[in-house]
Every structure is written in structure tokens, then in C-alpha cells.
Amino acid sequence: EKRTKIKHVLSNEPLGESLTVMGWVRTKRASKSVAFIALNDGSSINNLQVVADAEKFGEELLRKITTGASISATGKLVESQGAGQTCELVAEQIEVFGEADPDKYPLQPKKHSLEFLREIAHLRPRTNTFSAVMRVRHALAFAVHQFFNEKEFFYINTPIITASDAEGAGETFHVTNFDLANVPKNDEGGVDYKQDFFEKEANLTVSGQLEGELAAMALSDIYTFGPTFRAENSNTTRHLAEFWMIEPEMAFYDLKDNMDLAEEMLKYLVKYALDNCADDLAFLEKRAADEDKNKPQNERAEMTLTERLRFVLENDFERVSYTEAIEILRNSKPNKKKKFSYVIEGWGADLQSEHERFLVEKHFKKPVILFDYPKDIKAFYMRQNDDEKTVGAMDILFPGIGEIVGGSQREERMDKLSQRMEEMDIPAEEMEWYLDTRRFGAVPHSGFGLGFERMILFVTGMGNIRDVIPFPRTPGNCEF
Ligand code: 4AD
Ligand code: MG
Numbered sequence: 111e112k113r114t115k116i117k118h119v120l121s122n123e124p125l126g127e128s129l130t131v132m133g134w135v136r137t138k139r140a141s142k143s144v145a146f147i148a149l150n151d152g153s154s155i156n157n158l159q160v161v162a163d164a165e166k167f168g169e170e171l172l173r174k175i176t177t178g179a180s181i182s183a184t185g186k187l188v189e190s191q192g193a194g195q196t197c198e199l200v201a202e203q204i205e206v207f208g209e210a211d212p213d214k215y216p217l218q219p220k221k222h223s224l225e226f227l228r229e230i231a232h233l234r235p236r237t238n239t240f241s242a243v244m245r246v247r248h249a250l251a252f253a254v255h256q257f258f259n260e261k262e263f264f265y266i267n268t269p270i271i272t273a274s275d276a277e278g279a280g281e282t283f284h285v286t287n288f289d290l291a292n293v294p295k296n297d298e299g300g301v302d303y304k305q306d307f308f309e310k311e312a313n314l315t316v317s318g319q320l321e322g323e324l325a326a327m328a329l330s331d332i333y334t335f336g337p338t339f340r341a342e343n344s345n346t347t348r349h350l351a352e353f354w355m356i357e358p359e360m361a362f363y364d365l366k367d368n369m370d371l372a373e374e375m376l377k378y379l380v381k382y383a384l385d386n387c388a389d390d391l392a393f394l395e396k397r398a399a400d401e402d403k404n405k406p407q408n409e410r411a412e413m414t415l416t417e418r419l420r421f422v423l424e425n426d427f428e429r430v431s432y433t434e435a436i437e438i439l440r441n442s443k444p445n446k447k448k449k450f451s452y453v454i455e456g457w458g459a460d461l462q463s464e465h466e467r468f469l470v471e472k473h474f475k476k477p478v479i480l481f482d483y484p485k486d487i488k489a490f491y492m493r494q495n496d497d498e499k500t501v502g503a504m505d506i507l508f509p510g511i512g513e514i515v516g517g518s519q520r521e522e523r524m525d526k527l528s529q530r531m532e533e534m535d536i537p538a539e540e541m542e543w544y545l546d547t548r549r550f551g552a553v554p555h556s557g558f559g560l561g562f563e564r565m566i567l568f569v570t571g572m573g574n575i576r577d578v579i580p581f582p583r584t585p586g587n588c589e590f
Contacts, residue, residue: 111184117153119187123197130184131158131199132207134236137219138175140164145172146192149183152235155242155393159190159198167204177219178210178236224577231581232590239397242390243570243578246383250565253382254335254356257375263331263358268318270337273311274544276320277489278536281342282313283351314339319557320491320544322359323520326555327547333358335562343585347574348463348512350563352583359557365493365502365519368556369479372506372515373427375560376477380422383569391415391569398571411510412471415571418509422568425476430469432483432500433457438473439465460487463512470507478507490534492518494526504558511568517558524548 111130119129133151140146143164148157160183164172175181182205190198212218216230217237227234234240255265275282286306288294296302304311318334325332334357342349358371383391395415402410413421430438436457461480469478482495483503492501506515521527527548531538538545566578576582581590 111182113182115153116149116151116156116158119158119199120154120156120197123187125187125189125197128184128186128202129199130182131160132182133158133180135175135177135179135181135210137177138172140172145175147175147181147183149181150241152241155238155245155389156195159192159195160185160201160204161198162201162204167201171204171206174206174209175204176210176212176215178212178215178217180207180210181205182207224574228576228582235580238393239572240577242393243566243572244580245390246387246394246570247566247578249383249387250379250562250569251335253379253386254333254375254562256382257378258333258358261331263333264325264329266318266322266325266329266332266334268315268321268325268334268336270315271307271312272315272321273313273540274320275313276315276317276491278534279316279342279489281340282316283339283341285312285314316340317355317559318357319359319559322357322557323544323555324547326359326361326557327551327553330361331358332360345585347576348564348567350575350579350582350584353575353579354562356560356562357557359555361553361555363519363556364554365481365504365556368517368519368558369427369429369481369504372504372517372558372560373477373479376506376515376565377423379565380419380569384416384419384423391419394570394572401573411571413509418571419569421509422477427477427479427506428474429479429481430474432480432503435461435465435469435478435480438469442468442473458484458486466505466507466512467509471509477509480505480507485530488518490530490536491520491527493521494530502556506558508564508568511564514564514568515558515560517556519554519556522548522552522554524552 113132114129116131116133119131131149133149136148136150136157138145138147145162145164147160147162149160150157162172183199183201184203185199185201187197188200190196217233227237235244271285284303284306287308288306294302294305306312315338317338318336322332322334337352338355339352398415481504482500484499485494485501488501488503492503494501502519504517505513508514528538563575563578567575570578572578576584
């Protein structure tokens, strides 16, 4: 028998037709004469009800059909009398693929906490919440490629093992093929990391940007979309040690062009989700609202999920310089009772996410693009402004999230770049390949990075970044 995915059964409702569906049992309600089985195959947030006559299938078979068991059911689709569904499958044949012992199967038909589900990350895709998040994640990944393809950007694969620390923040994971019993030693007797990857120093990439720049210097418009790794030991709801980043890089773009592209892309992704993930978003919106009811008043979201998505779609992003933002923050009185305590140290300080959220949610009430940051809190490759204090950086700030995008116009002037690298102790001899793009045919260019998981957090309304990636990697979390 040919299998029909439950999503198509539910959307086409081919009443009277004989169909075969396969999936996992969510719940079973049984009376003496009949069993109602809610079946899900991951194609939709919605289950198909399979009706099994008790006498026809017998107690022995029906006993095996418990939450988590996998079955195949063939039968006729009929109109349903029950509430909550318009059609159901009256089974003529049922096969059990795999049982799931109810005494041992951890997912019971009740609400499990997200903390508990994180401990069983291998099974949590079988819950409504995670399957919805994963379908949205897929849709957004697809939309990223579609957006750039429509714009005639080329998708470039940059290396995961690299010798550079693009952000220069020293937050890299070393890659080693050392024989641990025989680690090479340096002159002081310590581990000689200069030799750790086949006699060369190497680490996992923190960003594909620098290699992306090389490609943009030939193909004009490119993007990368791959895993990146940060060894920052921060345990927050917004940071992962392994996350996915989308990094476009464009020749002949200045900072304004860069902001325009980022705003257009973010709106495109939000619109794509609204147009293509309606059922999942409706489920997630209700979930977030239920979750909110258990929170103290001042921690509740001010917008529903749909309102937040519309907030991005329907507003022009407010473009404000870092210097103006600091003035705004300094003139705003801290208020301990509210969720923001936005005291800022002064010009030169980096913004905390509470400052970012204040600007978006309380002050401008729009997504915000902050630009022209102090050069000392930004990476070496950003283009220096004429004031000699700031660089052509831009961060995009979203409600509930804070920074979602970080980018800049790049320093294309060889003398300025070398000088900055010297000031920041970045050894030029290891970056000759990068400097060549400034020596030969240098052009103004720009790019940015979108943290994919932060985007999914925003679109799904989930509260913790560990719950929007199938296998989160955070300090102390790497079980398989
Ligand atoms: O601001 P970041 O560090 O910028 C870069 O890496 C640049 N090379 C990007 C570029 O211009 N091509 O990171 C970019 C984005 C952040 O805005 C944030 O959304 C996300 O990546 N991000 C993280 N997401 C999850 N966990 C972490 N530890 C993250 N660090 C950054
Ligand atoms: Mg950043």
C-alpha cells in the first residue's frame, strides 16, 4: 500500500477513499467496542484519528497500541462525528511496527516541562512543541536559500576547521589530532598548540566571514550558511557553543546598502513563516500565551507571537547611531520595578541585552538598527569612520531577543587595516591571504551575520535557545 502523509489526508480529506497512513501514536482512548487512536507522522501539528473496532482487531493487538508505539493503518476516510476533527480513518488493517512500553516510555500524554524534555533531547522531536519548532526551522532555512537565490547571491561553503579567529575574540575551540599520551611540548614545557592540527594550529570556525570576503571579491554577492562555534562560557538563553549563522557578503555595498539588505531579508523570513507555517505558528502562539500565564505580570510578553511578527513586518526599522542610543539610555531613568535596569556606563561601553530591548520595546517601539559603534568594542575588520573613534558597524535589535544581526562595512584600505591589526596584536604574517584582497583589486564591501537560532527563537516565541536546535551544545551539555 502506498503511504499518504497525514498532512495531505487532513488538507484534502478524500472522503470514501482507501488510504494507508503510518506514524506514532500520540494517545489512545478505548471503550469496550472501539479504540480512538490519535496518530502523528510529523508532517503536521495535527493528528489523524484512526478508529479501530475492538472486536475486529482483538485485545492482543490493541494492547500494543500505546503512546509512542509506531503503526501502519489502512482504511477508509469518513466524516467524523467527534469534536475537533472533520474526518477520521476507519481502520480495516493495522500493523504495529514497534511497541513502546508504557512503563518505560518517557513521553506520556501530558504536558512535560522544557527542562525535562532537554534531558531527553533524543525523544523530544516527538512532542508537538519540538516538531513544530523543527518544521519552522526547516521552513526558515529553505526561505534563506530562496531569498538569496532570488537575489542572485551564490551559496559558498566556508571551512569549519580554520586557522583564523575571525572575530579576534579568542573564543575558539582548538582542533587537535594530538596523541594525548604524547602531546608536543613547547620550550616552556607547555602544550604546543602551534602543532595541534597535523603540525599546524587550527580551530573550529567562529564565523565564515573572512573566507566569505574572499569569495565576494570574485563573485560579488555571496552568502554562507553553516555551523559556527564559540567557546564563550556564557550560560544564557541566547547563547550556544555551536550555532548556525547566515553570513552574506557583498562587494560594492556600503553600510546603508548593508542595512537595507538585512532589513529586507528579515522581513522576507518573517513573511515566509507567516505564509507557510500557519498551523505551527498558531500552535506555538497558544503555547507561548499559556506559558506566559504562569509568569509574574512584569515578565509577561507585551505582544502575542503574531503581533511580534507583524511588528517586524510592518515597521521601518529605526536607524540610530550608537552615540544617539547612549544619550537616550543615559536620559532614561532606571526603574528597578520594571524589567529594565538600563543604567549605562557611558560612551564606549557595550550595550547589554536589556539596553537593546529597552530601545526596541520601550523607546522606539520598532526594530532598531544601531550603527557606528566605538571601534574599541568591535572587530579589527570594520571600516574606520573619519571621526577616528567609531567604525561602520551595525547591529539589528529585535523585541524579546536583543541583537539578532551583527555586521559592518569592511575596512578595504590596506594602510588603515594594517594599522588596526597592529594595534590589536593580530599577526599580519598569518593573515596574508586576507590582506591580498586589499592589495589586489580592493573594493568597498559589506556583510552581516544573522544568528539562525535567534531568528527561530523570535519566530517561534520559544524562550530558550536550547529549545530551537535539535541537539544544543552549551557548557556542560554534550551527551551524544
Ligand atoms: O555579532 P557576531 O559575533 O558577528 C560575526 O560573527 C560577524 N563575523 C558576522 C558578519 O559580519 N559576517 O555574530 C553574528 C550573530 C549575532 O548577531 C547573533 O545573532 C549570533 O550571530 N550569535 C550567536 N547565536 C547563538 N549563540 C552565540 N553564542 C552567538 N554569538 C553570536
Ligand atoms: Mg555581535
